[in-house]
Amino acid sequence: MIHVAVLGYGTVGSGVLEVFRMNQEKIDRCAGDQVRIKYILDLRDFPGDPAQELIVHDFEQIINDESIDIVVEVMGGLEPAYTFVKRSLEAGKNVVTSNKALVAAHGSELLQTAKEHHVNYLFEASVGGGIPIIRPLVSSLTADEIEEITGILNGTTNYMMTKMFYEGADYDEVLREAQANGYAERNPEADVEGRDACRKIAILSSIVSGRQVDFEDIYTEGITKITAQDMRYAKEMNMVIKLLATMKQEDGTIGAIVAPFLLHSEHPLASVHGVFNAIFVRGNALGDSMFYGSGAGKMPTASAVTADIVEAARYQDRTICEYWSGNKMELKSRMDVKRKFFIRMAGRKEAYADRIREAFGEVQYLTADGCEGEFAFVTGEIKEGEYESAAAEFGNLIHMIRVAS
Amino acid sequence: MIHVAVLGYGTVGSGVLEVFRMNQEKIDRCAGDQVRIKYILDLRDFPGDPAQELIVHDFEQIINDESIDIVVEVMGGLEPAYTFVKRSLEAGKNVVTSNKALVAAHGSELLQTAKEHHVNYLFEASVGGGIPIIRPLVSSLTADEIEEITGILNGTTNYMMTKMFYEGADYDEVLREAQANGYAERNPEADVEGRDACRKIAILSSIVSGRQVDFEDIYTEGITKITAQDMRYAKEMNMVIKLLATMKQEDGTIGAIVAPFLLHSEHPLASVHGVFNAIFVRGNALGDSMFYGSGAGKMPTASAVTADIVEAARYQDRTICEYWSGNKMELKSRMDVKRKFFIRMAGRKEAYADRIREAFGEVQYLTADGCEGEFAFVTGEIKEGEYESAAAEFGNLIHMIRVAS
Structure with missing residues (x-):
């Protein structure tokens, strides 16, 4: 039997309980073992709710219970989520989360902690809600x-x-x-x-x-x-x-x-x-x-969280989540990226045509119904830096949207 | 080092070699080991092709080489593919394939053989070419x-x-x-x-x-x-x-x-x-x-095959592919499935309206430009069996397309 503690009985947390209620048989079959929720951590009580009997108010009860294999962090925010996740991993418990803020801020460190303690830190639900994207990226x-x-x-x-x-x-x-x-x-x-x-x-x-x-x-x-x-x-x-x-x-x-x-x-x-x-x-x-x-949404997100619980249960003996190092990646400046720009300006095209050609090179003019007293054009492929220099000539006159290539 | 033998140097087989040439570094990184193609089985020779030095004409050379961990079956068809796959699995070698005909015909048996010999039989490329669908289904x-x-x-x-x-x-x-x-x-x-x-x-x-x-x-x-x-x-x-x-x-x-x-x-x-x-x-x-x-297509299919090679390399110590048993699933008769039917008939609507109402119940009539001398309608939701009985009344007069719900 694999025991799970859920941190936070909000939208996603209650969704996870609902997924377990609906699909317990499938979850157990895929996990290859019985998977059961033992605790739900929340400051509140939920009298009358079936979750009430699982509610605990103190994280220490969870971290000190050696039977807990998987901690599900669906509280959101950075603290106390970060501390709870870090301590859970250090205690040799797998962590599953939907908390994108925490993954984006401390992902590499928490993945490293997971690796050191031979457990998994899984966060499929943090990107694209129910859409499988992280596991396809790393395993397909x-x-x-x-x-x-x-x-x-x-x-x-x-x-x-x-x-x-x-x-x-x-x-x-x-x-x-x-x-x-x-x-x-x-x-x-x-x-x-x-x-x-x-x-x-x-x-x-x-x-x-x-x-x-x-x-x-x-x-x-x-x-x-x-x-x-x-x-x-x-x-x-x-x-x-x-x-x-x-x-x-x-x-x-x-x-x-x-x-x-x-x-x-x-x-x-x-x-x-x-x-x-x-x-x-x-x-x-x-x-x-x-x-x-x-x-997004309660059930799709809970589905992704629960699938990560299944994965953590399946791979209790190996770390499958080592995705990125703490070395910072320097991003290419957006000023060097080439693309087309769609630009609208108030006024008459004729009054600006020469200055536009000088600033942006050859452009393609457009009209649209209901857009009188203005004109619009699309530039050729230019670097965003070049666009910015050219646009500076026209100050606040310009309304710009990038064109995807 | 993990050694691979590719059975068949056709479109997909040559694509797999190309993917290895392009992305060797990524493949090794994801597999956690060096993965190298050692043999290509084909009846033909390919003088001048970089693959020529890997070409062998006899499957026995592959099956008897204990260093071969993964066999890639991209020959297509049922024989000799079936025999080669079965013998490879029995010899404790993982098998990766894009051969949907073989998987559909003998999948459950080959999965069972893989399980018995603690290896994997992986076939992501057999459905949807490059689209990850099988692994998302079984692990996401x-x-x-x-x-x-x-x-x-x-x-x-x-x-x-x-x-x-x-x-x-x-x-x-x-x-x-x-x-x-x-x-x-x-x-x-x-x-x-x-x-x-x-x-x-x-x-x-x-x-x-x-x-x-x-x-x-x-x-x-x-x-x-x-x-x-x-x-x-x-x-x-x-x-x-x-x-x-x-x-x-x-x-x-x-x-x-x-x-x-x-x-x-x-x-x-x-x-x-x-x-x-x-x-x-x-x-x-x-x-x-x-x-x-x-x-479909050479490179997308080869991408999926190669990703399965990586997965087989990663999980050499455990069977991750046990997907279905040999118990036959009896399908629900299509006659019991309810849906709407779109129907075209030659002639004048007025001449048939009464008989149509009698046979199909209330229907919705349609017209389309360039479709003169005929008429068309969509039925309500009825069972396919009911549709067939009703349609029999009109014999060959009817042209039908199902409507997806």
Whole structure:
């Protein structure tokens, strides 16, 4: 029998209990042993809830119980999660988590601790919710050099971008609606500013490079400036606008960025609608692949957490999770990355055409219905540094969206 | 050092050598050891080819070489592949394969042999080419009861369906073009009649049920009767037509079928175009997910084969492949499966309306441009057995396509 302690009886924690209730037989069969939840750590009590009999209020009870093989950290945040995880690993207990903030901040150190104590630190649920992506990367795409990972890694913003694209709604309107429906939090900053997606692409970049990619080093731009007009131009170009978190690996260097991008409608990510997430992976032998599913939500996340519990139970005798070292990976400057830029400016095209040609070179002009009193164009492939110098000429006149290649 | 023998220097075999040449460093790093190809078995010689020095003509040389840890069977067909695989497993060598015909026909027996000899029989490349699906199913989706797997599992037919849908071309025209481009074989029967997709869904059904699903038991219908007119009706309904290989699991029983289906355009599989494959998986906790990529082709298939070589190298000390038993799974009769049916008939609607209502109940009539002298309708949800009885009333007058739910 394998004993599990769950830290935190919030959304994900209660989801894990529900998955066990639903699929106990399958879980035991796949784990090759009986897997049972023995404790749930929470400050609160839950009278009347079937979980109440498992509730404990003191972490010491868990860490001191030698029968506990697997600790499931679904509290979120950095503390006390970090201390509990660290101590659990040091006590020779496997740890499974959905806490992307902790993995992004202390992943390499905790993986090292796990290795030293011959246990596993597994975090499939921290990226892409229910979508299997971390295990496929480390156990299925092992014959490929990964050239690119581009993800729609945040359901809130993808819901908003989808609504704005298909319904022509404005940003503020869509945000209010998403908040009313529970798709966006009352304080939506972590989502709409791209910080949530940034932590996730940092984790994937660390796995791919085998070195620590600090999320603070990844340039991150949210969706707050995207307008209904931008969506009209996108349609004219047979494109969509998505918040993408992307990394490219070339000649041993990695470049990463989180920002809204114009994306051709034939790209597999372009048909990922609503709260769904997807991760596009390009390998040098495999070519293009994509992993699609529910990127958040109680049951999908709990499914991924529980699958990691099964994996930890299966491989109690070996560390299968050694993914990246603590050596920091220096990222390629975004200023050196070449791409096309879509630009809108207020005023008459004729008044600016000469200055634009001088600053950006040859560009392609566009029009869209309902976008009067302005003009728009797409540059050729230029370095972002070149774009910034050229754009500086026009100050605040410019509204820019990057074009995905 | 881990030594590999490759049986067959055809498309996939030469691809495996190319993947090793490209990504040797990554392969060794992931395997945790040096992995080297020592022999290639082929009847032919390849003078001038770098593979020539590895070529042997006699399988006995491989089976008798104790240094060979992993045998890669990429010959295809049932014999001598079966004998070589069986003998390799019995000799304590791991076997990796892309041979779906062999896995579908003798999978449970060979898995049993692998288990008895403490080695692995791995076949990720046999379904979905480069798309990781088998390992995700057995090591990532372990906390879910799988309710449905629906795949676009054949690139040739998906290329043809895509062309017919977007270009309005006829079946014969598209087949000729696909043959000219190398997307269809000169004898395309295994693809267009659905037999290739059938073997693949049989393998996935066996994994999900843990029991042997015989491909001969799966009702299989190809795309040869699909016309340009069908595509017009599909567009009218905001649907596409795809050759789907699908299994559903409910109350411990499994139903499976391969056939062209009308599919709503919002379904994630609907945007899978051209030669790409994708596998949609619904879990009872996870919800909907999809795995997308190159379902065939030299390098994607070789990538999956090589990843299995890495996995076999990693887990030399334990059998990780025990997926299904030899107990035969009896499939649910397709006659008991409920769905909607799209039906076209020559003639005037008015002449048949009464008989149609009597036979099929309430139906929804449709029109499409360029489809004169006929009419079409969609039934309500009825059992396939009910459909067949009703359709018998109209004999050869009826052209039917199933509607995916």
